[in-house]
Amino acid sequence: MYDIIIVGAGPSGLTAAIYGRRANKKVLVLEALSYGGQIINTLKIENYPAAPNISGFDFATTLYNQVKDLGTDIKFEKVIEIKDGIEKEVITTKGSYKSKTIILATGCENRKLGIDREEELIGRGVSYCATCDGGFYKDKDVAVVGGGNTALEDALYLCDVANKVYLIHRRDEFRGEEGLVDKLKEKNNIEFVYNSNVTKLNGDDKLSSVIVTDKEGNDKEIMISGLFIAVGKIPENENFRKLINLDDSGYIIAPENCHTNVEGIFVCGDARVKEVRQLVTAASDGAISATEAIRYINERK
Amino acid sequence: MGIVNVKKDNFEDVVLKSKEKVLVDFNADWCGPCRMLRPILDEIASERSNVKIVSINIDDEEDLAMKYGVSSIPCLVLFDGGKEVNRSVGLIPKDAVIEFIGE
Numbered sequence: 426m427y428d429i430i431i432v433g434a435g436p437s438g439l440t441a442a443i444y445g446r447r448a449n450k451k452v453l454v455l456e457a458l459s460y461g462g463q464i465i466n467t468l469k470i471e472n473y474p475a476a477p478n479i480s481g482f483d484f485a486t487t488l489y490n491q492v493k494d495l496g497t498d499i500k501f502e503k504v505i506e507i508k509d510g511i512e513k514e515v516i517t518t519k520g521s522y523k524s525k526t527i528i529l530a531t532g533c534e535n536r537k538l539g540i541d542r543e544e545e546l547i548g549r550g551v552s553y554c555a556t557c558d559g560g561f562y563k564d565k566d567v568a569v570v571g572g573g574n575t576a577l578e579d580a581l582y583l584c585d586v587a588n589k590v591y592l593i594h595r596r597d598e599f600r601g602e603e604g605l606v607d608k609l610k611e612k613n614n615i616e617f618v619y620n621s622n623v624t625k626l627n628g629d630d631k632l633s634s635v636i637v638t639d640k641e642g643n644d645k646e647i648m649i650s651g652l653f654i655a656v657g658k659i660p661e662n663e664n665f666r667k668l669i670n671l672d673d674s675g676y677i678i679a680p681e682n683c684h685t686n687v688e689g690i691f692v693c694g695d696a697r698v699k700e701v702r703q704l705v706t707a708a709s710d711g712a713i714s715a716t717e718a719i720r721y722i723n724e725r726k
Numbered sequence: 727m728g729i730v731n732v733k734k735d736n737f738e739d740v741v742l743k744s745k746e747k748v749l750v751d752f753n754a755d756w757c758g759p760c761r762m763l764r765p766i767l768d769e770i771a772s773e774r775s776n777v778k779i780v781s782i783n784i785d786d787e788e789d790l791a792m793k794y795g796v797s798s799i800p801c802l803v804l805f806d807g808g809k810e811v812n813r814s815v816g817l818i819p820k821d822a823v824i825e826f827i828g829e
Contacts, residue, residue: 457819458817458818458819459762459763459766459817459819460762461758461762465758465759465761465762465817466758466759467758468756468758480756480758481758482758482761482762485758485762501819501820547798547815547816548796548797548798548801548813548815548816549795549797549798550797552797552798554798557757557759557798557799558797558798558799561791561796561797561798562797630795631795631797651797
């Protein structure tokens, strides 16, 4: 029987584990993939207090080792269901675990366009990470889809690597920072494709072109060898919907104190309904959710 | 069996002419997910004797990466009898790597 089971080993879940262990609680972290969450894709973290220029991998690994050294149990198993009760139960693909409290730190993943052949062409022209894969498109023509900061940053980065960059956006103005848009407009190898959606991916074993459809329904073919998709993130909480209140997008509804609608079940990090999803706010949620879980346990002794 | 680094010069001998299956890990030092995948591959390499696992640094071996159409890393390519038989892109958990390799 654990005191706290944490679902997800990203920055928020691991921070929660630190607080739990330092309060001498028995803590289990369950993770489906690998520790670190989305931050491992970041080359350099530049906005975390007092840790300038650390790589996402080093950040995640330092945090992971810190959590392990504190005596946390960590298992790599995918959670498929949670059950409420005086003793709560977490069911994974490999077994089940009992706990007094649960902290959901399930995070987010890349939103897909949801068009034909998208999955099949990942790694064959379709990418969700410009800084990871941009180098493969030196002197080639590429496109970025999206209108937020990630899309703008990706396009800026790719302008310096690729021959030509198309920025495809479904509206005629960007959600992202104006400063980034201004910087992009100064580039001489970018073409903005407004009011358009990518509707088809072409190519045999690798991407050769995309079809974009504009508001009036007109199709246009753009010849590119790389398509970088930056249309936001989505949470993965559908398995918990029976028990936990989610909003329309699937984020777990909880105020700043990280309490879900179920007593003794908390949420932290990107999976929670919130305005700012950053490394530092994830860590912050981790601390709050664990502190609340500890309080819940101690009040019931 | 540990993981060996493969270069253009020994690719044919180590990978294409291998008697056992070869799992090729295309990676780079700066790639976080690649560095996450590595300890998983190390574990499998020490547990399995009927598959050879090799590493190719795509920055050092651009030609090999291009020849095999690698455009996203980490990229695992499974060779059997000198032919590509399976491919997986992105970080996957240990169970999925084992399934990917097969018996």
